[in-house]
Amino acid sequence: QSVLTQPPSASGTPGQRVTISCSGSSSNIGSNYAYWYQQLPGTAPKLLIYRNNQRPSGVPDRFSGSKSGTSASLAISGLRSEDEADYYCTAWDDSLSGWVFGGGTKLTVL
Amino acid sequence: EVQLLESGGGLVQPGGSLRLSCAASGFTFSSYAMTWVRQAPGKGLEWVSTISGSGGSIYKADSAKGRFTISRDNSKNTLYLQMSSLKADDTAVYYCAKDLTDYVDSAPDYWGQGTLVTVSS
Numbered sequence: 489q490s491v492l493t494q495p496p497s498a499s500g501t502p503g504q505r506v507t508i509s510c511s512g513s514s515s516n517i518g519s520n521y522a523y524w525y526q527q528l529p530g531t532a533p534k535l536l537i538y539r540n541n542q543r544p545s546g547v548p549d550r551f552s553g554s555k556s557g558t559s560a561s562l563a564i565s566g567l568r569s570e571d572e573a574d575y576y577c578t579a580w581d582d583s584l585s586g587w588v589f590g591g592g593t594k595l596t597v598l
Numbered sequence: 599e600v601q602l603l604e605s606g607g608g609l610v611q612p613g614g615s616l617r618l619s620c621a622a623s624g625f626t627f628s629s630y631a632m633t634w635v636r637q638a639p640g641k642g643l644e645w646v647s648t649i650s651g652s653g654g655s656i657y658k659a660d661s662a663k664g665r666f667t668i669s670r671d672n673s674k675n676t677l678y679l680q681m682s683s684l685k686a687d688d689t690a691v692y693y694c695a696k697d698l699t700d701y702v703d704s705a706p707d708y709w710g711q712g713t714l715v716t717v718s719s
Contacts, residue, residue, distance in 0.1 A: 490642065523705040525643070532693055532709040533643065544707065576643050580703040586657050587633070587645035587705065
C-alpha cells in the first residue's frame with residue numbers, strides 16, 4: 489500500500505487531454521513539493537515535473553503539473569502514442585523523513 | 599552530460615550480502631545529494647536511501663534500516679549501497695539517482711539504468 493494514492497490506470501485517445509491525480513497528506517504533498525516521473529517500458533524513470541509545476545529542459549509543454557492542498561495532478565495535453573508509459577508521483581514526507589511514491593499509473597493511448 | 603553507471607548486482611542467497619556501486623560523471627559529484635531507489639519485478643518505485651553531498655546526512659527507508667548502508671566516495675565520484683541480511687523481498691532493480699540539489703527535499707533528476715539484484719536459493 490503506497491503512501492501516495494494514484495489511479496492504477498488511465499487512458500485517452502490521441503490529441504486528448506488526460507489528468508493523473510496523486511493524493512497524499514499534510515506530511516508529504518501538503519507541506520512539500522510534488523514531483524512526477526515517466527517510465528517507459530524497460531527503461532529508467534525520467535523526471536517530468538519538479539517542484540509542483542516546473543518542467544526540466546527538454547520536457548514538452550504538453551506536460552504540466554499542479555498542486556492543491558494535499559493533492560497533486562499531472563496533465564498531459566495533445567496525447568501522443570509515445571506517452572504510453574507508467575507515471576509516478578513522489579514527495580518528501582516529513583513524518584517518515586524519506587521519499588514516498590505513488591503506486592504508479594499506467595497510461596494507455598487508445 | 600550526466601551519466602550514472604550502476605554495477606554489483608547479481609544473484610545472492612537469502613541472508614547474503616552485496617555491495618552496489620554507482621559511478622557518476624558529468625557533474626560536480628560532491629555538490630549533490632544522491633539516492634537509491636528500487637523497483638521489484640512488475641511493481642512500482644520504492645525509495646531506499648539518500649545521502650547528502652558531503653555524506654554527513656543520511657536517510658533510510660524502514661525497509662533498509664539495520665541492513666543497508668549508503669555511502670559515497672567523493673574523490674572517486676562513486677556512490678555505494680552495502681546490503682546485508684538480504685531477503686527475497688529485496689529482489690529488485692536498484693537505481694542510482696542524482697538529486698536536483700543537495701537539499702533533502704530535492705528529488706532525483708537523473709537516474710542510472712539500474713542493476714538487478716536477485717535474492718534466491
